[in-house]
Amino acid sequence: MSLTLSAADWLALLTHFMSWSLLAVGGALTTAPDMHRYLVSEQYWLSDGQFTNSIALAQAAPGPNVLFVALLGWNVGMNAGGNAGLSSWWLALLGVLITIVGTMLPSTILALLATRWAHQNRERQAVRAFKQGMAPIVIALLIATGWILAASYGSSTKNWPLWLATAASALLVWRTKLHLLWLLGAGALLGGLGLV
Numbered sequence: 001m002s003l004t005l006s007a008a009d010w011l012a013l014l015t016h017f018m019s020w021s022l023l024a025v026g027g028a029l030t031t032a033p034d035m036h037r038y039l040v041s042e043q044y045w046l047s048d049g050q051f052t053n054s055i056a057l058a059q060a061a062p063g064p065n066v067l068f069v070a071l072l073g074w075n076v077g078m079n080a081g082g083n084a085g086l087s088s089w090w091l092a093l094l095g096v097l098i099t100i101v102g103t104m105l106p107s108t109i110l111a112l113l114a115t116r117w118a119h120q121n122r123e124r125q126a127v128r129a130f131k132q133g134m135a136p137i138v139i140a141l142l143i144a145t146g147w148i149l150a151a152s153y154g155s156s157t158k159n160w161p162l163w164l165a166t167a168a169s170a171l172l173v174w175r176t177k178l179h180l181l182w183l184l185g186a187g188a189l190l191g192g193l194g195l196v
Contacts, residue, residue: 054068165196
């Protein structure tokens, strides 16, 4: 994929990631559906596969979940450079810098200020209600992210084994204390055998 980005496009990328940073209740991954809408569906800066693969690779790698943001920026930069030559690498690094700074700076400042204030006012009913009210929002945002990622694999009738494994894993996480590494290992085994 090859595209041309102007300075205004890079600035728009920064401002979008800054706004997503402030909306990322529950982590950066909860804003993935809107990132997909903007980067893939509206701007066509990434393909659906690049978006999904960025999230999958970042989730498989050790480290924080926010790594997928850097991979999204990397892919936008590589696409802007035509995926060839040294200029692609520089643009990819620029994409990483823009997306990481845009994601980390606003939320870090807000978290520092809000945490200090919430700790000082932790006994207020409004603070307790806010904390309790955010839980369903975070869960809904994570479900929306899962829906976007699952949709890239096609219809549920075609990939019913994958959907069945997903539902079984969700049920096991919900109802048992089975360690997640066992589920990841089972998923890897099923994938390696070609069953999902």
